[in-house]
Amino acid sequence: MRNNAEVTTSAAAQHPAPAQPRPRLIATDLDGTLLRDDKSVSPRTVAALAAAEQAGIEVFFVTGRPARWMDVVSDHVHGHGLAICGNGAAVVDLHGGPGQHRFVKLRAMERETALDVIEVLRAAAPGTSFAVERTGGICHEFAYPPVHIDPVIAIAPAEKLLAEDFDLADQPVLKLLAHHGDLTPDAFLALAREAIGTRAEVTRSSPTALLEISAPGVSKASTLALCCAERGIGPEEVVAFGDMPNDVEMLTWAGRSYAMGNAHPDVIAAASSSTVANNDDGVAVIIEQLIEEARTAN
Structure with missing residues (x-):
């Protein structure tokens, strides 16, 4: 007669967890998440962002920053050129570089x-x-x-x-x-x-x-959901990263989400997983894993 542990193991083997959908979009906060504390984007992170885009995974920067503070990542928006700023109040086209950012969607407060x-x-x-x-x-x-x-x-x-x-x-x-x-x-x-x-x-x-x-209903999550809907991307195809309370709704909405090693306790509770701190390139670490997963699955 098998013990309970053996029965449980056998049942798990017969019913493995379903594979997660291939990610189509990465949504990452900036300060305390993608950026190091000195506000720079590390060479490893730059390479990971480019590799994600090359692999067909769009990258969206989703930040509380205003558009005029986005110069630090303007060179890394790749094809679509878009970023979500002001905690979801604006979608901005960063093509053209500093001083040439263009608002393409506004969700203003009355x-x-x-x-x-x-x-x-x-x-x-x-x-x-x-x-x-x-x-x-x-x-x-x-x-x-x-x-x-x-x-x-x-x-x-x-x-x-x-x-x-x-x-x-x-x-x-x-x-x-x-x-x-x-x-x-x-x-x-x-x-x-x-x-x-x-x-x-x-x-x-x-x-x-x-x-x-x-404004009521405006958050990183709700604007990201609008942008994803326009692309036919579901939340289960989104991987999100964050570190502070303004990221909680986005991390809850995304199919896979990661709290940074330096994250606020509310963020750790909301995210489905965690990674290392921003100064240790936590976003790049996960992107590299995602690309390797996609490569081995093909």
């Missing part, structure tokens, strides 16, 4: 929604300061920590920055940013999500108490 969110969050977390990210750049309040990476268009109270007669009112609002100097990042995120509810999508990717707020 002015009334932005004002409502600001009012609610001010009441829930006094001391919150705001910035407004538009297609042409960023504007912020006087108390908001300055952004040193690029020039600020205007500094004024958020209500003025969102006024109908503001000089940049014709530029769509891609997202709001909210900063708090006293709350911890995760505490601020939890508080804001409870206060804002379904008015908007609230997430974060910064190590500080800086929240990123998008």
